[in-house]
Amino acid sequence: MSETVTDRRPQVAASTIRMEGAPRTAPLSPHLSIWRWTPVNLTSILHRATGIANAAGATLLAAWFASGAIGEGAYEAVSGVLGSPLGLLVLILFTWSVMYHMTNGVRHLIWDSGHMLGKAQRGVSAYTVYGLSVLFTALIWIAAFAMGGN
Template identity: 40%
Template sequence: MSQTASGKPSPTPRRALSPHLQVWRWHITMFSSIMHRVTGFGSTVGLIMLVAWLVSLALGHQAYAAFLTFAASPLGLIVWFLLSLGGFVHLTGGVRHWIWDLGAGFTPKSADQLAFWTMAAGLVLTLAFWACLFASGKVSL
């Protein structure tokens, strides 16, 4: 039987808490690590889109036109935007891991800064990519 703060036996035993609950706190490197995994998994959606494009090509003109109609729709553009965001965030996360492989950026402050800047760079690269697409006329609403 476990004891209460007064030293008296407690009728129900208290369960031990995992040590990480007392030691760990949320920080940006955790978020960027999770996002690197999520965006890596999200690449499978991009692969599915690639396969759908290839299948539509193989099925003929009508199937390809239907795929292009979806791809150019507002929903399709949101999917493409999220895929490009995921790709750029994953790319910059890979650069962060490469920097760590070089043995740099392991102090808590530099790891947090590196995580922040890789996430920011992924967003900036995505916005620049889409700005170029809209400016060139290849994409329009």
């Protein structure tokens, strides 16, 4: 005689999926139902996003360098685009992306040394990363304009 095996695990009332041939339902990322934004997890998301943005910005810089090698006309064209209001906004955001990625990387190095791992300290370090990245970006662009850039 065959016995029927019952699943005694609590059933997930939230989103579930049914896979073909599967004897029971499996939860679909149950953490999504309890997840909330915090300064600490936002730093992780932004670190990944700025890593991608930095790759795009590096490509932009490579195009600018290549335009200089191509000739004066190409260089003037690319410099004109980058010197436009939209181009400057892109460059400022790229600078912030680099500064954010760098300061958050330093934060991770501090964590790797075993420091600032407490809940309150993680929050303080997240806000510190936000503030320093904006401060460093502002200082870089203030210096650039003070030296006659654009």
